[in-house]
Amino acid sequence: xxxxxxxxxxxxxxxxxxxxxxxxxxxxxxxxxxxxxxxxxxxxxxxxxxxxxxxxxxxxxxxxxxxxxxxxxxxxxxxxxxxxxxxxxxxxxxxxxxxxxxxxxxxxxxxxxxxxxxxxxxxxxxxxxxxxxxxxxxxxxxxxxxxxxxxxxxxxxxxxxxxxxxxxxxxxxxxxxxxxxxxxxxxxxxxxxxxxxxxxxxxxxxxxxxxxxxxxxxxxxxxxxxxxxxxxxxxxxxxxxxxxxxxxxxxxxxxxxxxxxxxxxxxxxxxxxxxxxxxxxxxxxxxxxxxxxxxxxxxxxxxxxxxxxxxxxxxxxxxxxxxxxxxxxxxxxxxxxxxxxxxxxxxxxxxxxxxxxxxxxxxxxxxxxxxxxxxxxxxxxxxxxxxxxxxxxxxxxxxxxxxxxxxxxxxxxxxxxxxxxxxxxxxxxxxxxxxxxxxxxxxxxxxxxxxxxxxxxxxxxxxxxxxxxxxxxxxxxxxxxxxxxxxxxxxxxxxxxxxxxxxxxxxxxxxxxxxxxxxxxxxxxxxxxxxxxxxxxxxxxxxxxxxxxxxxxxxxxxxxxxxxxxxxxxxxxxxxxxxxxxxxxxxxxxxxxxxxxxxxxxxxxxxxxxxxxxxxxxxxxxxxxxxxxxxxxxxxxxxxxxxxxxxxxxxxxxxxx
Amino acid sequence: xxxxxxxxxxxxxxxxxxxxxxxxxxxxxxxxxxxxxxxxxxxxxxxxxxxxxxxxxxxxxxxxxxxxxxxxxxxxxxxxxxxxxxxxxxxxxxxxxxxxxxxxxxxxxxxxxxxxxxxxxxxxxxxxxxxxxxxxxxxxxxxxxxxxxxxxxxxxxxxxxxxxxxxxxxxxxxxxxxxxxxxxxxxxxxxxxxxxx
Amino acid sequence: xxxxxxxxxxxxxxxxxxxxxxxxxxxxxxxxxxxxxxxxxxxxxxxxxxxxxxxxxxxxxxxxxxxxxxxxxxxxxxxxxxxxxxxxxxxxxxxxxxxxxxx
Numbered sequence: 001x002x003x004x005x006x007x008x009x010x011x012x013x014x015x016x017x018x019x020x021x022x023x024x025x026x027x028x029x030x031x032x033x034x035x036x037x038x039x040x041x042x043x044x045x046x047x048x049x050x051x052x053x054x055x056x057x058x059x060x061x062x063x064x065x066x067x068x069x070x071x072x073x074x075x076x077x078x079x080x081x082x083x084x085x086x087x088x089x090x091x092x093x094x095x096x097x098x099x100x101x102x103x104x105x106x107x108x109x110x111x112x113x114x115x116x117x118x119x120x121x122x123x124x125x126x127x128x129x130x131x132x133x134x135x136x137x138x139x140x141x142x143x144x145x146x147x148x149x150x151x152x153x154x155x156x157x158x159x160x161x162x163x164x165x166x167x168x169x170x171x172x173x174x175x176x177x178x179x180x181x182x183x184x185x186x187x188x189x190x191x192x193x194x195x196x197x198x199x200x201x202x203x204x205x206x207x208x209x210x211x212x213x214x215x216x217x218x219x220x221x222x223x224x225x226x227x228x229x230x231x232x233x234x235x236x237x238x239x240x241x242x243x244x245x246x247x248x249x250x251x252x253x254x255x256x257x258x259x260x261x262x263x264x265x266x267x268x269x270x271x272x273x274x275x276x277x278x279x280x281x282x283x284x285x286x287x288x289x290x291x292x293x294x295x296x297x298x299x300x301x302x303x304x305x306x307x308x309x310x311x312x313x314x315x316x317x318x319x320x321x322x323x324x325x326x327x328x329x330x331x332x333x334x335x336x337x338x339x340x341x342x343x344x345x346x347x348x349x350x351x352x353x354x355x356x357x358x359x360x361x362x363x364x365x366x367x368x369x370x371x372x373x374x375x376x377x378x379x380x381x382x383x384x385x386x387x388x389x390x391x392x393x394x395x396x397x398x399x400x401x402x403x404x405x406x407x408x409x410x411x412x413x414x415x416x417x418x419x420x421x422x423x424x425x426x427x428x429x430x431x432x433x434x435x436x437x438x439x440x441x442x443x444x445x446x447x448x449x450x451x452x453x454x455x456x457x458x459x460x461x462x463x464x465x466x467x468x469x470x471x472x473x474x475x476x477x478x479x480x481x482x483x484x485x486x487x488x489x490x491x492x493x494x495x496x497x498x499x500x501x502x503x504x505x506x507x508x509x510x511x512x513x514x515x516x517x518x519x520x521x522x523x524x525x526x527x528x529x530x531x532x533x534x535x536x537x538x539x540x541x542x543x544x545x546x547x548x549x550x551x552x553x554x555x556x557x558x559x560x561x562x563x564x565x566x567x568x569x570x571x572x573x574x575x576x577x578x579x580x581x582x583x584x585x586x587x588x589x590x591x592x593x594x595x596x597x598x599x600x601x602x603x604x605x606x607x608x609x610x611x612x613x614x615x616x617x618x619x620x621x622x623x624x625x626x627x628x629x630x631x632x633x634x635x636x637x638x639x640x641x642x643x644x645x646x647x648x649x650x651x652x653x654x655x656x657x
Numbered sequence: 658x659x660x661x662x663x664x665x666x667x668x669x670x671x672x673x674x675x676x677x678x679x680x681x682x683x684x685x686x687x688x689x690x691x692x693x694x695x696x697x698x699x700x701x702x703x704x705x706x707x708x709x710x711x712x713x714x715x716x717x718x719x720x721x722x723x724x725x726x727x728x729x730x731x732x733x734x735x736x737x738x739x740x741x742x743x744x745x746x747x748x749x750x751x752x753x754x755x756x757x758x759x760x761x762x763x764x765x766x767x768x769x770x771x772x773x774x775x776x777x778x779x780x781x782x783x784x785x786x787x788x789x790x791x792x793x794x795x796x797x798x799x800x801x802x803x804x805x806x807x808x809x810x811x812x813x814x815x816x817x818x819x820x821x822x823x824x825x826x827x828x829x830x831x832x833x834x835x836x837x838x839x840x841x842x843x844x845x846x847x848x849x850x851x852x853x854x
Numbered sequence: 855x856x857x858x859x860x861x862x863x864x865x866x867x868x869x870x871x872x873x874x875x876x877x878x879x880x881x882x883x884x885x886x887x888x889x890x891x892x893x894x895x896x897x898x899x900x901x902x903x904x905x906x907x908x909x910x911x912x913x914x915x916x917x918x919x920x921x922x923x924x925x926x927x928x929x930x931x932x933x934x935x936x937x938x939x940x941x942x943x944x945x946x947x948x949x950x951x952x953x954x955x956x957x
Contacts, residue, residue, distance in 0.1 A: 629751075630956030632949050633888075637757045637880050644764035651768045669859050673867050678920050680871055680894050684878030689886050695891045699871070703897050706864060715919050719900075722923055725929050727885045727893065735886055738941045749881075750950055758880035773865045787911040793931045800916075805941035807913045808920060826928035830935035 001052040001061035004045060005084040008135060011041040012128035016121060023117030024514050031109035035120035039103055039127050043096035050089050056519055061086055064137055064201075072195060078198055087335070087521040090514075091266060098258045098346050099127050101484035105350050106250035108480035110358060119159060123254070126152035130259050134266060139188045139198040142267065146184065146231065149260045150177040156255065157247040169243035176240040180230015184267075187223035190216065194317035200270055207273035208524050216545040218278035222270065224231070225286055228264025232303035234323055235293045238316045239580055241342035245308040249353030252308060255317050262338050266324045269331050272336055272525030276329075287327025287411065291418040294320030296577070298422045302429035307352045307365050310433050316388065317422060321404050324415065329527025332515045336499045337400035339514075343495050344388035344397055347488035351382035353439060354477040354485065359444065365433065370442040374474045377482045379438045381489040386434045388492040390427035391549040398497030402545050403499070408539065420548050424618035427552025432567075435560040535596065551556035668709055675702030689735050693728055698725040711790050747751045863938050864905035877888035882946040889930070919948050 006109035010423050015038030023031045023337045053061045066081040082088075103123060110119050129148025136142035151174075157589055158170025191198050194216045195206045228234065233241040233256075255261070268275065268286070294317045294590050301313035318341050325334035356363055389395035401423060409416035476482070499514035519526075529535045557566045572578070675698050682695025700723045707716035749755055789799035796802070808816060876893030882888050900919045907915025941947060 300822035584743065602861065628955050630953030631751050632952065633754060633880055633883070634751055637754060637761065640876055641757065641766075644761055644768065647768040651772045655772070662908075665859055669863070676867065676871055677874070680874040680878075684874060684902050689884055690952055692887045692890055696893060698893060699897065703901055706867070706901060707904055710861075710864070710904050712904050712907070712916050712919075715900075715904065718920065718923060722927060723893075724896070730930060730934060731886060731890065734938060738938065738945065752886060755881060758877045761880065762873040762877040764867050765876060769869040769872075770866055773862050773869065777860065777862045786905060786913075787931060788916075789914055800954065803913050804916055804920070810915070812917055812921075813882060815921060819921060819928075822928050823924065826931045830931050833932070833935045834938050844930050 002049050002084045003065055005049060005063065005065050005082045005135060007045045008042045008049075008066060009082075009128050011038045011045070012124045012131065013369050014208050015039060015124040016128060018601060019117055019121045019124060023121055026117060028111060028113075028116040029107050031117040031120050032103065032110070033245070035124045036100055036103035036107065038124055039096050039100040042127070042131065043093065043100055046089055046092040047507075048097055049084055050093060053084070053086065053089060059518055065139075065177055075196060076192060078138055078140050080141060082135040082141070083137035083200065083522060084135070086517050086519075087269060088134045090335065090339070090517065091129060091262075094342050095130055095134065095259050096127065098342050098488070099130075099254055101487055102254045102350065103256070105129070105250070105353070105481050105484045109250055109353055110248065115159070119156075119248070122159070123250075126156065126255060126260075128491050130262060130263075130627070133263055134364045134533070136200075137199060139184075139191060139200070139203075139477060142270075143181075143184055143188060146179065146263060149255070149263060150174065150181070150231070153177070153244070153260055154641075156251040157244045159247055159251065163246070166244075166246040169240070169246040172632075173240035176237050177230050180227040180237055181266075182616050183223040183226025183230070186309075186605055187220045187227065190220050190223065194220075196494040203271065204273040204524070207271075207277040208649070210277070212274065212277050214277060214279050216284045217274045221268075221271070221278045221282050222285070224267055225289065228268055228323070229286075229289065230264075231267075232261045232264030232323070234264070234289055234317050234320060238293065238297070239583065241316055242312045242576070243311055248584075249308065249349060252312070253346045253349035254363050255352065256312065256341035257349050262322075262342065263317060265319065265326065265334055265338055267464060268326050269335060269522065270640075272326075272331050272522050275326070283327045283329065284412075285327070287324050287408075288413055290320045290323025290325070290327055292320075292413050292421075294324060294422045295418050295425070296320075297423035299573050300427065301577050303569040303571075305365050307355065307368075307433065307437065308349070308363060310365075310429060311345070311348055311352060312577040313521070314348075314426070314430070318345065318424065320403065321419070321422070324419065325404045326410060328407045328411040328415065329525060330404060331522040331526050332499070332518050333400065333403035333407055333490060335518060336514050337404055339498070340396035340400040340495045341389065342383045343488055344395075344492040347381060347385040347485060347492050348389065350485055350488065351378050351385060352379040352483075353563050354481055355382075357477055357481070358474045360474075363446070365436040367443050368437045369440045369444065370438070371474055372438040375476045377476060378485065381482070381485040382438065383434065384489040384492055386397075386430050388495075390430055390553055391545060392553070393546060394496060398545070398549070399496035399499065402542060405545055406535070406538065406541055407527060409530060410533075410535065412525070420544070423545065423548045424552040424555075427549045428556045431553045431556025432560050435556065439561060446613055458517055494617075508544050587640050665709070668705065670711065672702045672705040675699065675705070690732065693731050693735065696731070697728050700728065710801060711788065713791075724762055746847050855901070861905040861909035864901055864908075868898045868901040868905065871895075871901065877936075883950055885947075885949055888949060889933060889937070893926065893930070896922060 012035075015035050018034060019026070019031050026034065052062075062083070062085040064081055064083050066079045068080055069077065070080040071078040085437060103120070106119065106123065110116050113119065129145045129152060131145070133142050133145025133149060136145060154170045154174040154251065157173050158167045160166050161170070188198055191203055195211060196204055197203065203212075207217055226237075230237040241256055241261070245252055247255075275286070297313045297316035299322060301310050304310045304313060318337070321338050322334045322341070325331070325337065355368070355371065355375065355378060358371070358378070359368060362368070384395070387396040391398045391401045394400075396505045405419050406417060407424070555565075559567050575581070679695045679698030679700075679702060682698065684691045684693045686695060694800060700719060702715040704719040704724070707713075789796070789800045789803045791797050793799075872895050875891045875898060878891035878894065879888055882891065900922055903915045903919045903922070907913065938951065944951065
């Protein structure tokens with residue numbers, strides 16, 4: 001069964017090709033259903049492979065399916081091969097399942113859009129690339145998928161390309177990703193140079209057996225961290241993610257919450273032996289990059305007014321948690337959080353999409369409020385997502401976040417402190433969002449009075465996607481949109497079950513547990529914390545984490561609902577710590593100067609050298625030609641002297657005398 | 658090698674005298690016609706040396722072609738162009754040309770001479786099948802026959818190419834020396850000449 | 855009695871002839887006389903060929919002389935043709951006056 005792993009990318013690819021040729025004819029909604037079916041078909045294949053792998057003993061849960069030899073160049077032999085092992089199949093499962101749900105949601109959300117089929121064309125291409133990324137047996141196949149998802153991200157962010165801001169956001173995403181890709185490419189080259197292969201098995205094995213020098217391992221890890229920073233939107237390359245909210249909400253849910261942004265975390269987990277084989281400061285660096293990003297993004301999120309921007313920064317922050325986990329050697333926790341985050345973040349984004357849809361494309365939270373009466377299902381599912389992300393037990397987010405904090409404390413106290421503060425802030429800003437949208441007083445009655453379209457719609461494509469209402473009233477979304485919400489809410493609620501900690505009498509071990517499932521993949525790199533103070537005081541930490549979550553919620557309640565405390569939303573946070581502006585200034589001034597200098601250098605030095613050589617030759621030739629006497633007899637004389645010299649050499653030096 | 662006869666000596670040295678005398682005449686005589694006569698003397702001397710070395714055919718060709726055709730051609734041209742006035746040989750416009758020439762000539766002669774003297778008893782590097790000599794084979798035409806067999810056998814391609822070469826040379830020279838009608842310079846030259854007369 | 859006339863004597867003679875011809879080529883200014891000096895040098899080469907053919911017992915030496923003569927003839931024809939064309943324009947020119955390559 002595992003031999004059919006190639007079907008997993010094949011289904012979305014087939015969907016892509018079909019829609020490419022007949023999508024326009026299929027139209028709305030058949031193209032959408034086709035795309036959804038393709039993704040769910042991949043899920044079914046993935047599920048059957050999962051069952052197959054489950055039935056094998058732990059050491060044998062790995063199948064490599066080679067399609068063909070892709071790059072056979074001398075010593076560089078790279079195959080297009082897929083690796084079906086616990087990690088990749090897990091990724092496939094949640095990517096295709098959640099992806100499928102989002103496809104379904106999108107059928108409803110994009111209804112009426114003139115480019116309906118093209119949307120699903122890109123979505124299927126994206127799922128294809130993502131499956132390539134996670135199923136890749138070597139760095140190059142993963143990179144192929146990596147680039148593919150980057151391209152689809154660009155295509156989808158700039159989907160409504162007639163809007164200037166959308167086109168710019170797409171370009172920004174692509175260029176920033178490219179910077180990260182540079183890191184991945186260098187890591188690939190380094191891997192080939194060090195171990196002669198880009199295959200994970202070879203690379204990891206050389207790291208495990210100690211054949212990989214610590215310096216090389218560190219270099220590879222840092223370079224892949226650069227790539228991960230680009231793809232997974234960490235400092236300093238996170239800047240594209242907030243702007244990426246220009247894309248349609250299903251895009252934000254799928255790509256920028258659940259799947260693509262997890263690519264960096266996945267890659268780092270894949271090479272965990274290499275990380276373990278590198279210098280000690282490398283994982284510490286990874287952990288701190290994640291921690292600071294988490295805190296940084298959380299501060300910005302609490303000052304945002306666009307419903308999607310809050311969630312975007314929240315994503316950056318949560319992925320920061322995952323990267324922090326990787327840095328502390330908690331790979332299982334990172335993947336656990338990745339899975340739970342995928343569920344609740346997709347839920348939150350789709351819920352936001354439902355709200356936007358119901359509010360007729362209004363995205364500013366200050367114009368919302370008291371929506372839970374009008375959109376009960378959306379509100380209920382959104383609240384489930386809120387509780388999950390805040391880390392309230394027994395929802396899934398609590399379990400995964402708690403794991404991460406546990407390992408953080410076992411590693412270093414400052415990391416833990418940053419983590420806890422971020423947890424509080426997370427709970428706070430999510431509470432703020434929920435209150436502003438669903439509770440409190442309705443701010444949208446002014447819209448009904450003025451009959452003016454919300455400011456968002458001014459840049460929208462000319463076709464109005466909804467019927468104009470005589471009276472502005474938010475409405476619930478159609479079933480095709482709230483069914484995925486409900487399913488995701490269920491996952492977010494009970495998702496913690498896949499890796500319940502061994503507390504309160506829950507036994508350790510058990511093959512259904514994520515820790516056991518991922519063990520063969522991460523056993524070399526996973527940190528061992530059973531003897532630390534943190535591990536021994538697990539219950540205390542649990543209590544602390546719950547307190548942090550509830551404290552954040554209470555704080556948010558007090559500020560925004562009860563209005564007891566003044567809201568604190570400094571401009572610094574609202575403007576994202578002026579990070580974007582700093583980059584613009586840098587590129588515009590010192591950066592520009594640098595570019596101009598390089599251009600000058602090229603023109604004067606390089607071209608000058610080339611032209612200079614020609615000029616010198618010409619000058620010399622002119623000088624030489626003026627020395628010519630023109631006398632034939634002189635020329636003959638010189639030839640004669642040459643003959644004498646030659647003869648002399650032969651006779652005297654070589655020969656006879 | 659058998660002892661040489663007295664006659665062979667006489668022949669060798671008189672031929673050598675002719676050769677060197679003619680050569681010195683070529684380079685020292687002021688009048689080009691006299692120089693041409695010196696050349697003829699040299700060519701005859703060389704022909705005699707050829708006979709002395711049993712290369713009869715070549716001696717005949719030497720006289721017929723070189724002395725008979727080429728030198729005659731020289732004389733034709735000298736007369737045609739009217740360059741038969743004597744030149745002043747004492748002046749030399751190009752500086753250090755004469756010492757240069759002397760160095761060169763002495764150098765060549767000296768080095769080649771030294772090489773020859775040293776290599777006198779060297780073994781045959783590539784011994785051939787031997788030259789057929791009339792006395793030994795009893796065939797009076799031995800030399801011509803051997804030469805012909807070699808020429809038309811081993812070197813027939815070169816032979817054909819030389820025939821092409823001769824045709825090309827003739828055609829080329831005719832073209833070179835043609836007076837092209839109606840070209841501006843030629844018309845002016847023709848006027849100039851006719852007005853001189 | 856007396857030593858035989860060895861081929862090396864002919865070689866020496868040819869070398870001498872060649873030297874004289876080379877000297878003359880460099881010293882004389884009249885183009886036709888320079889040409890004659892070239893002929894001297896060619897004859898020296900022919901003499902060398904025949905001497906070596908005799909010494910080594912190889913008829914190819916004599917064949918070479920044959921070809922040298924043919925080529926010399928062709929060369930004289932073309933050379934004199936060129937000289938005629940030049941001297942027709944500039945009568946009384948010497949080799950030094952034909953210095954178009956100057957500068």
